[in-house]
Amino acid sequence: MLLCAAAVLLASAPGAEAGTTYLVGDAAGWTRNVDYGQWVAGKTFHAGDVLVFKYNTTYHDVAWVSKGGYRHCIVSPKGRAPVYRTGYSEVRLPIAGTHYFICGAPGHCDAGMKLAVKVY
Numbered sequence: 001m002l003l004c005a006a007a008v009l010l011a012s013a014p015g016a017e018a019g020t021t022y023l024v025g026d027a028a029g030w031t032r033n034v035d036y037g038q039w040v041a042g043k044t045f046h047a048g049d050v051l052v053f054k055y056n057t058t059y060h061d062v063a064w065v066s067k068g069g070y071r072h073c074i075v076s077p078k079g080r081a082p083v084y085r086t087g088y089s090e091v092r093l094p095i096a097g098t099h100y101f102i103c104g105a106p107g108h109c110d111a112g113m114k115l116a117v118k119v120y
């Protein structure tokens, strides 16, 4: 009886549907000299999927920025964009729409260390 109730709870819990986890850049991770436009090509992301950024904190971070921040390579909105610095950052894509990530280290985004993910 208890098991039964637990099973029902699990099945009906919001977010019980497992999302897919993606290692950004695959083996290369989150670093310079990776074409993240090519990495996203052919992948279909859904709300609830998780992006894992693996990077060396000596050089890199991950900033979840606005569209303008992505285009102009600035951490924007200033002071409100989440910035991750742990070296292993799991980011759950919350809702449909395009989500933008850049490295905040000077020059890295301009050199292509930026990622736009369209979420369905």
Ligand SMILES: *[C@@H]1O[C@H](CO)[C@@H](O)[C@H](O)[C@H]1NC(C)=O
Binding pocket: 056, 057, 058
């Ligand atoms: C990060 O880079 C530094 C400097 O090149 C290096 O000493 C360190 O081992 C690297 N850390 C990781 C986790 O790769």
Ligand SMILES: [Cu+2]
Binding pocket: 031, 032, 059, 060, 061, 103, 104, 105, 108, 109, 113
């Ligand atoms: Cu960087």
